[in-house]
Amino acid sequence: MTDINLSKAVRSNLLSLQSTAASMAKTQERLATGLKVNSALDNPTNFFTAASLNSRAGDMSNLLDSMASGIKTIEAADNGLSSITKTVESMQSTLRQARQDKSFKTQSFTVDTAATGNVSFSGGAVGESAVNVAVGSGSGVQSTVAASADYQAPASANGQISFVYDPNTTAFSGDAVIYQFTVDGAAEAMSIIDSDISAIGDLDTSIDDIDEFVAAFNYGRDTSGSSGYTATTDGTNIIISSDTTGASSTIDVVSADGDADIGGSINHTFGIAAGTGTAGSTTDLSKQVTISNGSATATITLTSANAGSVATARSYIQSQLTAQGVTGVTVGGSGGRIDLAGAANGSNSITVGGADADDVFGVAPTVTAGTFAGTYSVDQLVQSINTNTALTGKLRASNDSGKLRIENLSTEELTVTGVGTDGEIDGTSGTTTIGGNDVRKNLVKQFNDLRDQLDKFADDASFNGINLLRGDKLKLTFNETGTSTIDIQARDADGDATSVDNSTLGITGAVDADFDSDADLDARLSTLSDALGELRSHASSFGSNLSIVQNRQDFTKNMINTLETGAANLTLADTNEEAANLLALQTRQQLSSTALSMASQADQAVLRLF
Incomplete structure (x- = not known):
C-alpha cells in the first residue's frame, strides 16, 4: 500500500x-x-x-433479610403468647364463676322417732368408703351377760392324762404297794411286790425308766383287778387313758411309798358323758351354745381343739359371732369366766342358750337387758353430721322445718344409706341419692376446652418452620464475619430451655370432683395466676429480644448506607x-x-x- x-x-x-x-x-x-x-x-x-x-x-444486606424473618418469628411467638394469655384469663373467669355458683342439690328427710343404727353417706365428694353417723343417742343401758362360774373346756373322748415321769431309783423294800391308783376317790390298789419283779420282765430292783413304769403300772393294775385304764408312753410322757365310756371321772396317781416318782399328785377330770363316745375314740367331745343379739342368733360348737382354754374359747366365740352376723356383741371376761357385752347405746339385748350353756357361762349367769335411749333430734343429727371431720366440706346438714336437710357439696351424686321405703331416715339399709351440681360440672368441660385451645395456640405460633413457644431456637447473625449473633429461645426461671404449654405452666386437666371444693378452685386459681406470671415473663423476654433485633436492623441499614456512600x-x-x-x-x-x-x-x- x-x-x-x-x-x-x-x-x-x-x-x-x-x-x-x-x-x-x-x-x-x-x-x-x-x-x-x-x-x-x-x-x-x-x-x-x-x-x-x-x-x-x-453481605450486610443479606443479613437484613434474616433479621426481617427473625422479627416476624418473634412477632408470631408474641401473637401466640397474647392468645394464650387471653385463654388463661378466660380459664380464670371460668373458675371464678364456678366458685361463685352455689346451686348445690338438696333433699330433706323426716327422721323416724324410733330409728336406730346409722345414716351413712358415700359417693359425691365423700368417696367410695361410707361415713356413718349414729341416729340414736349412746346413753342407753348396755346389755351384758356375766358368767356365774368358770368355763369348763371340752375334753377328748378317751379322757387322757399326760405327765412326765421322774424315775424312782429306790429299790423295792418288801411286799409293799408302791403306787396307788384312785378313780373319783375310790382306791384302785396297784401293788408291786418282790415276787412280781421277775414276772414284770425288764424290771430289776427299781423302776428307773418310762417303759418300766408303763409295764409296772399295767401289771399292777391287772394283778389288783383294776380295769378300764391303760398306761402308754410316747417316749417322753406317760399317758393314762380311759378305755370305756362313762361319767366324768377324776383320776389320781400318787406315790404310795413317798417317792416323788411322778411329780406328786396328778389330778384330771376326764369329762366323759354317760352314753357318749366309744372305747379308744380320739374325737373331741363338744359343747354347744347359742348367742343372740335380738335380731340374729349364732350357734357355736366348742371343742378342745378350738376352745381348749378360756382364752381360746373367748377368741373363737368372737370370731363365730362375726362370721354368723351377730353384730354389737363383744366377748370378754376375767379369770376363768366368759362374759358378753352388747352395744354401748343399749340398742340390743343379749340372750344365751344351748345344751352346754351351763358349762360355758355357769348355771345362772347374770343377764342385763339393753335399753335404747332413743333417736337424736334433728338438731342433734345436724350437729353430728356437720362436726364429722370426714364430711366437712363434702356435705352440709341443716334443720328444714323439723326435717333433716342434706346439701350435696359435689358435682357427683351423693348416696344416703339408712333411708326407708317411705323416705324417712330409719337406720335401715335403704338408700337414696342426691344429685350433683350441674352448673359446676358444665364449667369443668368449659375449663378443659379452653385448656385444649391453649396448647393449640402454642402449636400454631410458628413462622418459617420455627416455633419459639415449642422450645425451638432462633439464631440471628448481625455482622458479615459471624462474630455478632443472638440466640432467641423460651427459657424458664433457671435459664433452661423450655416450651410454653399446659405442662410447663402447671395447668392440669380437671375432673368433676375438682370443682367440688372452693379450696380446690382457689388452688387452681393460684396456679393460673402463676401461669400468667410466666407468660408475662416470656413476653417480656421476647419483647427485649425483638427490640435488640430491630435496633440491630436499623444499625445495619445505616451501615449499608454508609458503606455504599463511601x-x-x-x-x-x-x-x-x-x-x-x-x-x-x-x-x-x-x-x-x-x-x-x-x-x-x-x-x-x-x-x-x-
Missing part, C-alpha cells in the same frame, strides 16, 4: 481531533454510567476500595463537571474540524496552478 503523506498542519489538526474524540468518549462513558472510575484502569486504588465497601454492604464517593462522577467537559470537548472538536478544514484548503492551493 502506498503511504499517504499529510501536511504538517493537517496531521497536527487530525491528532488534535482524535484526542478530542477520545476525551469525549470517556466523558460520555462517565455520564452514561455515572461513574468516574469504571475499571481498575481508571483508578486502581479507588476501584478496589469501593469494591470492598460495596461487597461488605452487600464507595460512591470514590467512584461516582460529577455529572455537572462531566457535562461541562463534554460541552468543552464538543467546542474543541468543532474548532479542530474547522482548523483541519482550513489546513486542507491550504493544501488545495496548488490546484489553482492547473
Whole structure:
C-alpha cells in the first residue's frame, strides 16, 4: 500500500481531533454510567476500595433479610403468647364463676322417732368408703351377760392324762404297794411286790425308766383287778387313758411309798358323758351354745381343739359371732369366766342358750337387758353430721322445718344409706341419692376446652418452620464475619430451655370432683395466676429480644448506607463537571474540524496552478 503523506498542519489538526474524540468518549462513558472510575484502569486504588465497601454492604444486606424473618418469628411467638394469655384469663373467669355458683342439690328427710343404727353417706365428694353417723343417742343401758362360774373346756373322748415321769431309783423294800391308783376317790390298789419283779420282765430292783413304769403300772393294775385304764408312753410322757365310756371321772396317781416318782399328785377330770363316745375314740367331745343379739342368733360348737382354754374359747366365740352376723356383741371376761357385752347405746339385748350353756357361762349367769335411749333430734343429727371431720366440706346438714336437710357439696351424686321405703331416715339399709351440681360440672368441660385451645395456640405460633413457644431456637447473625449473633429461645426461671404449654405452666386437666371444693378452685386459681406470671415473663423476654433485633436492623441499614456512600464517593462522577467537559470537548472538536478544514484548503492551493 502506498503511504499517504499529510501536511504538517493537517496531521497536527487530525491528532488534535482524535484526542478530542477520545476525551469525549470517556466523558460520555462517565455520564452514561455515572461513574468516574469504571475499571481498575481508571483508578486502581479507588476501584478496589469501593469494591470492598460495596461487597461488605452487600453481605450486610443479606443479613437484613434474616433479621426481617427473625422479627416476624418473634412477632408470631408474641401473637401466640397474647392468645394464650387471653385463654388463661378466660380459664380464670371460668373458675371464678364456678366458685361463685352455689346451686348445690338438696333433699330433706323426716327422721323416724324410733330409728336406730346409722345414716351413712358415700359417693359425691365423700368417696367410695361410707361415713356413718349414729341416729340414736349412746346413753342407753348396755346389755351384758356375766358368767356365774368358770368355763369348763371340752375334753377328748378317751379322757387322757399326760405327765412326765421322774424315775424312782429306790429299790423295792418288801411286799409293799408302791403306787396307788384312785378313780373319783375310790382306791384302785396297784401293788408291786418282790415276787412280781421277775414276772414284770425288764424290771430289776427299781423302776428307773418310762417303759418300766408303763409295764409296772399295767401289771399292777391287772394283778389288783383294776380295769378300764391303760398306761402308754410316747417316749417322753406317760399317758393314762380311759378305755370305756362313762361319767366324768377324776383320776389320781400318787406315790404310795413317798417317792416323788411322778411329780406328786396328778389330778384330771376326764369329762366323759354317760352314753357318749366309744372305747379308744380320739374325737373331741363338744359343747354347744347359742348367742343372740335380738335380731340374729349364732350357734357355736366348742371343742378342745378350738376352745381348749378360756382364752381360746373367748377368741373363737368372737370370731363365730362375726362370721354368723351377730353384730354389737363383744366377748370378754376375767379369770376363768366368759362374759358378753352388747352395744354401748343399749340398742340390743343379749340372750344365751344351748345344751352346754351351763358349762360355758355357769348355771345362772347374770343377764342385763339393753335399753335404747332413743333417736337424736334433728338438731342433734345436724350437729353430728356437720362436726364429722370426714364430711366437712363434702356435705352440709341443716334443720328444714323439723326435717333433716342434706346439701350435696359435689358435682357427683351423693348416696344416703339408712333411708326407708317411705323416705324417712330409719337406720335401715335403704338408700337414696342426691344429685350433683350441674352448673359446676358444665364449667369443668368449659375449663378443659379452653385448656385444649391453649396448647393449640402454642402449636400454631410458628413462622418459617420455627416455633419459639415449642422450645425451638432462633439464631440471628448481625455482622458479615459471624462474630455478632443472638440466640432467641423460651427459657424458664433457671435459664433452661423450655416450651410454653399446659405442662410447663402447671395447668392440669380437671375432673368433676375438682370443682367440688372452693379450696380446690382457689388452688387452681393460684396456679393460673402463676401461669400468667410466666407468660408475662416470656413476653417480656421476647419483647427485649425483638427490640435488640430491630435496633440491630436499623444499625445495619445505616451501615449499608454508609458503606455504599463511601464507595460512591470514590467512584461516582460529577455529572455537572462531566457535562461541562463534554460541552468543552464538543467546542474543541468543532474548532479542530474547522482548523483541519482550513489546513486542507491550504493544501488545495496548488490546484489553482492547473
